[in-house]
Amino acid sequence: MAENKDDFEAIRQIHTVLTLHFIEEMKQSDIAQRLNLSTSKVNRLITQGRKLGMVRIAVESPFQRLVDLEKGLSEITGLRNTVVTPVVPGNPDTNLQQVGLAAANHLLETIRDGDVIAITGGKAVSAVVRNLNPERKFNVTVVPLTGGVQGKYYTDVNHLTTQLAEKLGGSAMLIHAPLFAENREQRDMLMEMNSTKEVFDLARNASVALVGIGSIKTPGSSYYDLHPLPNPDRELLLKDNVTAEFLAHLIREDGTVADYALNSRLVALNPTDLATCPLTIGVAAGGEKVQPIRAALNGHLINSLIVDEETASAVLESMRKIKNVA
CATH class of the missing domain: 1.10.10 (Arc Repressor Mutant, subunit A)
Known part of the structure; x- marks a missing residue:
């Protein structure tokens, strides 16, 4: 030199x-x-x-294993953002809250004044709302992506929508319709009502979507809290290669909507309606979410993922096997 x-x-x-x-x-x-x-x-x-190239800066994290997982998932899936949180073995609720906190912080880093934020119900989205602690108010509008099911704090998407709007200092627009209509005709009528159509049009063009990714194979799945039948035939639900729930729709392993009668009665946006959303954040925790996350990824239904370490590792391993990547 x-x-x-x-x-x-x-x-x-x-x-x-x-x-x-x-x-x-x-x-x-x-x-x-x-x-x-x-x-x-x-x-x-x-x-x-x-x-002259005399300065080289290396930034390392004490949680480097999580950073490596995030990088691996982003590379193999093409996700725009990936956040992986540490786990407390044997404590699923703590892990869910940790994922919720990470998703809450990611949301605060992402949103801007004037944004429309569309959300689903579910335990994961509820954990995000619970852990949200903004340092300033945001001029945003929060809307639901589905109709609601009253009875539990995490199934009432209108309640979560109102809570999120209040915490952010924005406004909420609600869907005054049930998640499941009695039949397809009633569903079509509800979807065409001006009050419903206005909210769903906003949701369809949201800047950010915050969504849960539901499992259906475990008895404790929150999908069964949404289901209109008290004792649904689980064997029937699992036919047609159904592996997950997304926007209350049953979806197949490849991320497409299953040919299931109740799907046609949903007062909700179709998963494909989020295709043009700039940022769709999927939030999930727990081993039972591996297949559902993979289905959402296969269908390109999300472009950002917040997940716990154990689940992330299992998703990455399964995706590598499918794509024959070392």
Whole structure:
């Protein structure tokens, strides 16, 4: 780099300044005083050092394994954003709340004044709302993506919509219709009502969608809290390669909507309606969500994922096997 004495002296001075600034963490004014240089000269030497490739910055996390998981998931799935949270073994509720907190912070980093935020119900979205702690108010509008089911705090999407709007300092528009209509004709009528249509049109063009990714294979799945029948035939539900619930729709392994009668009675947007949403954040925690997450990824239904470490590892491993990636 230095071919003569003058070059060597110049590089030595740059090296000294860089060492004092980046290694010893001295301010530029203090370096100038120590070396009898002007502050502008110190700044100029630092700039020269950068241009000469003498400065290399490495940023490492004490949770590097999580960073590696995030990178792996993003690379194999094409996700725009991936956040993986640490787990507390044997404590699923704590893990869900940790995922909710991470998703809440991700939401606050993402939204801007004037945004429309569309949300589903569910335990994961409820955890996001619960852990939201904004430092300022946002001029946003929050709308539901589905009709509601009253009875539990996480199934009433209107309640969650109102809570989220209040925490952000924005406004809420609600769907005054049940999640399941009695038949297809009633569903079509409800969807065409001005009050419903207005909210769903906003949701369809939302800046951000915050969605849960539901499992249906475990008895405790919140999908059965939504279901209009008290004892649905689970074997029937699992036919046609159905593996998950998304926007209350039963979906197949490839992310397409299943040919299931109740899907046609849903007062909700179709999963494909979110295709043009700039940011659709999927939130999930727990081993039972591996297949549902994979289905959502296969269908390109989300472009951002917030998930716990164990679930992320299982999703990544399964995706690598499918794509034959080491």
